[in-house]
Amino acid sequence: MGFWNRNADSRSSTTAKERLKFVLVHDRTDISLQTMDRMKNEIVEVIVRYFDIDPADLVIDIHHEGRNQKLVADVPIKNTRQK
Amino acid sequence: MAGTIFTITSGKGGVGKTTITVNLGVGLALRGKKVVCIDGDIGLRNMDVILGLENRIVYDIVDVVEGRCRLKQAMIRDKRLPELYLIPASQTRDKNAVSAQDMIKVCSELKSEFDAVLIDSPAGIEQGFKTAVAPADKVFVVTNPEVSAVRDADRIIGLIEAAEKGPASLIINRINSAMVNRGEMLNQDDINELLAIDLIGLIPEDENVIISTNKGTPIVFDEKTKAGRAFRNLAARVDGESIPFDEIGEKESFIDRFKKMFG
Numbered sequence: 318m319g320f321w322n323r324n325a326d327s328r329s330s331t332t333a334k335e336r337l338k339f340v341l342v343h344d345r346t347d348i349s350l351q352t353m354d355r356m357k358n359e360i361v362e363v364i365v366r367y368f369d370i371d372p373a374d375l376v377i378d379i380h381h382e383g384r385n386q387k388l389v390a391d392v393p394i395k396n397t398r399q400k
Numbered sequence: 401m402a403g404t405i406f407t408i409t410s411g412k413g414g415v416g417k418t419t420i421t422v423n424l425g426v427g428l429a430l431r432g433k434k435v436v437c438i439d440g441d442i443g444l445r446n447m448d449v450i451l452g453l454e455n456r457i458v459y460d461i462v463d464v465v466e467g468r469c470r471l472k473q474a475m476i477r478d479k480r481l482p483e484l485y486l487i488p489a490s491q492t493r494d495k496n497a498v499s500a501q502d503m504i505k506v507c508s509e510l511k512s513e514f515d516a517v518l519i520d521s522p523a524g525i526e527q528g529f530k531t532a533v534a535p536a537d538k539v540f541v542v543t544n545p546e547v548s549a550v551r552d553a554d555r556i557i558g559l560i561e562a563a564e565k566g567p568a569s570l571i572i573n574r575i576n577s578a579m580v581n582r583g584e585m586l587n588q589d590d591i592n593e594l595l596a597i598d599l600i601g602l603i604p605e606d607e608n609v610i611i612s613t614n615k616g617t618p619i620v621f622d623e624k625t626k627a628g629r630a631f632r633n634l635a636a637r638v639d640g641e642s643i644p645f646d647e648i649g650e651k652e653s654f655i656d657r658f659k660k661m662f663g
Contacts, residue, residue, distance in 0.1 A: 328583030341551065
């Protein structure tokens with residue numbers, strides 16, 4: 318990625334791969350973005366009862382592991398001391 | 401590999417299933433295997449023209465299933481090779497004329513006599529696909545390095561797993577090394593990462609494929625062509641040999657080296 322290929326990430330194969338990753342996750346799980354958002358909101362409702370978190374920091378994504386999918390949640394806690 | 405039933409499928413149409421089935425069949429026969437290719441695309445028969453045997457058809461697989469002829473009578477021998485046969489599809493009937501049970505029955509009869517039975521599946525995910533996959537010992541999924549073909553391949557891989565016919569192996573067809581080098585085409589690593597199944601064939605784009613199809617002489621006969629060599633490699637891997645995937649490993653051009661030097 319030097320002088321000649323400065324725009325390596327704008328090459329169309331990179332775009333194709335990123336778009337396919339997104340499409341395949343949703344094809345395989347049959348879950349829409351709207352459903353994911355609703356689930357995320359429900360999870361936030363539960364967590365805030367026990368932890369001090371900023372709902373905007375919560376990241377829930379579907380990850381690939383070979384042909385298997387897993388749901389990965391990353392939930393930073395604002396204040397580690399108990400309320 | 402004695403008595404193995406292979407089904408070649410793709411989900412998306414037009415990716416080269418029939419070309420691959422035929423060239424794999426001829427490639428295996430060139431290695432001395434006894435091979436029979438079955439055209440599973442009932443109503444859209446094409447394997448006969450790709451093989452160059454279109455003027456020799458008397459009976460087809462529907463005639464066998466409906467009892468109008470014996471299995472042997474529907475098998476056309478390819479005179480260019482000692483042990484290659486074609487069982488053509490019917491051109492006038494539809495996919496429902498042959499059931500999954502019929503296909504299993506035909507294949508179990510062939511299995512004991514042949515090293516390899518190759519079934520060319522129709523495109524799609526409906527009954528024709530299910531019928532073609534039902535007798536399979538091993539399924540090959542064909543894709544092109546394009547978003548729509550890869551997406552459909554992923555769907556079909558899922559269906560093959562659900563039918564307990566997995567894991568399938570992947571054949572990437574029509575890969576263009578110049579475009580891959582420019583970063584304007586998905587390469588085999590990208591597709592492997594997305595689909596996460598084993599690669600068994602990598603066929604470069606080669607205008608000689610169309611020329612050979614025009615003549616009815618499968619490209620695998622011609623070892624001097626890129627695609628011909630790639631099909632020989634595919635046949636060797638199916639036969640159990642371990643061969644590196646260097647089908648598109650063309651030498652770097654002067655410009656590429658120049659760019660790297662200053663990159």
